[in-house]
Amino acid sequence: MKKYILRRILKSIVSIFAVVSIIIVMIYTMVPSEKVFDNDAGAKKMKGDQLTTYKLRKLEELGYLDFASRLEMCTATFGDDAKACQDGDEAMNAQAVEAFAAKGYEIKELKSGEQYAVHNYRWYELLWRFYSKLVVVDSKNAIQDPDNPDLEHKYYWGKNPYNGTPALLCSGCTYKYQMYFNGTFPFIHQNKFKLNFGTSFPTNQGVATTQVINDGQGSNKKISQTFETGLEEESALIQTSCQYKYLTDHLDEKRFTDHYATCRSFHESPSMVETSYILGLIALVIAYVMAIPLGISMAQHKDKAIDKIGIAYINLLIAVPSLAFIFFMRSIGTLFNLPDKFPQLGFKDIRSYIMPVLILALLQTPSLMMWLRRYMIDQSNADYVKFARAKGLSQREIFRKHILRNAIIPIVNGIPGSIILCISGALITESAFAVPGMGKMLPDAIKQTNNNMVITLVFIFTALSILSVLIGDLLMTVVDPRISLTEKGGE
């Protein structure tokens, strides 16, 4: 079993990398790089050589190519003696250009006649560049600040300033709080290992994609907190998220005794992930709570009134396009004074959630009911049910103790998937209610050619799907004794 799970995890990781690699190669080689600038306000203001250079710089930043201007070519070729070259020594310039041409760079000319070198990355270079910087490990020697020679390089134990629980702190790392505990999922937090997918562009320029997804939304939320200096203040800064800041200012010194002063902020509203997750999870619970008893009673009273009504309901919900259903439900909601757009009342008002959650839940019920009913009816024709009747068990006992247990197995398999994939949000419902959730993230990112964001989301969704299948299978072994996860041929 352990061996099997280990192999499964290994295979899962391989498949995640395969999917992400394909996506990377597709995005960087098949989508024209010009499209990156379609939504970029900066590019629209420039023209001529300035625009050309800007684009090349940006593309270099985004990982499409390696760009070297005349000055850079000089520096790269002559090192410390580059001054003369940079000042315009023609022979040296020619030599630098030649050196770059020899390295496989394309030599091009700006309108001004200045030469520059460009190297478009090939697919394996793209992949290498992506994976080599994917995992960032923080270490106590990460920060080398010449202006702060007294900086110690060590790990030590401290306290989480918010709840007093022990925390692993570091001096010399990028992040001060290496590990800490709190009451929000997943309870144990760490800053030692980070996934780096690059920064978002053109929206949220310069912000890491993971942060765009994870950070709260709306205005900053100030809470009263005590800083290391003993200063008590209403502040939005999250102390446990602080990173090393090379140049601290007066305000930082008032709060912090060290250089860890670049912190993220608390926000009024939950992040996109959280928003989608809260909605999705509540909807999921409602869907299961509704669908399971209904499916069971439909199976129990097959061909009776309740079954027929249930089938009509299932047919109706499956037949009506979900968009039509969503808008219909939304207009019903407005009759009860419920908002038709989420931001009207915002995150704090429970009424904002009612209709989106209800719609999400109802949309999930038909297939759940249908399958549960089907599985139960299939099971109720099984021989063991006949034998259970011959044993003298009542119909209710047979349903509860025998049939349900067998019928629920395939349903259980899907539960982890439903729970985990709530994160990915619900595109149509969230769009209809303008819910700031994850649902629109991927289509939006694709539309804006936000490459890093697309890759990040593909990575997250792939990983979650594979994880949910694995957990689903593991859960099956709990409910079905016949299933044991071993390699072919057993241990």
Add this chain to the structure above:
Amino acid sequence: MSEQGKNIILSVKDLEVKFKVRDRVLTAIRRISMDFEEGKVVAIVGESGSGKSVFTKTFTGMLEVNGEVSGGEIWFEGQDLTKIKKDSEWEKIRGKKIATVFQDPMTSLNPVKTIGDQISEVIIKHQGKSKTEAKKMAIEMMGKVGIKDPDKRYDEYPFMYSGGMRQRIVIAIALACRPRILICDEPTTALDVTIQAQIIRLIKDLSEEYGFTTIYITHDLGVVANVADVVAVMYAGQIIEYGNVDEIFYDSRHPYTWGLLSSLPQLGEKGEDLFAIRGTPPSLFEEVKGDAFAPRSNYAMKIDYEQEPPFFKVTDTHYAKTWLLDPRAPKVEPPAAVRELHARMQALTSKGGIYGER
């Protein structure tokens, strides 16, 4: 057929069962009367579709939803079982007083519940025992049916058991509440021959120990010869011959019984074609006129097509429903295969024969 001075446990009178099949009515059981004597092993034989299973299903109210008892009475413990309408009343009889063992042990057990749970479940339900008591009794029962290390195997699942062992568990469940009647609906059909003999032996031993009445439904006449005290031959929803096992095997009177016996594959001679009863059973959707077997019988007389024969008494325990027993009928000899049956059967059931003791 009922006789005085015998201890009758179950008495069926004029039982008629009808099924609704796609707007047509099929009469599966046509006015059967039969008494089951306490402690005896009764075998009901007949070809597929003759109504054997339907007949016994009426004893536990297990008819399919489209079937109903349309006439007659079934008396058991002073109660007419045909009058029971509610499932809750049937639950007091099913499993508790009359238990059933089905054909396929591979599918008779719930695959996701432990063996132990499935046995103690009945004990808790019918005897109102606590969980621990039920477990103790279940383990004892598992030992009784020949499961080794029952306390260790109590928590195992059916898929960990072989077919034969599963049938032992099914028997353990059926007998857990000490029923008065055990209906075995082709209990060995799905098992291989060596296991068949063991299971039959087991049921026989247990019936002697607990004193329950066994009703076998089978078309394996070898099994019948080995275990049955009484044999009832069914054809087209009726019992057409009824008697002690020896009387049926060695002195049968009904042409259908002769046909059945002649077509025993075990009795076939090498190099000769195996006997087969020609034709097919009558459609039970229509009223059967006269003797249902007449169109297929080599001995049919004119009256067989006109009037249904009554039961003729052969001995005190042996009755047959054929006009051949009427004093006015011409004397006919059963076919040669049936006449030689005694010697052949003896060879089969003695030591070394395929139905012999092992």
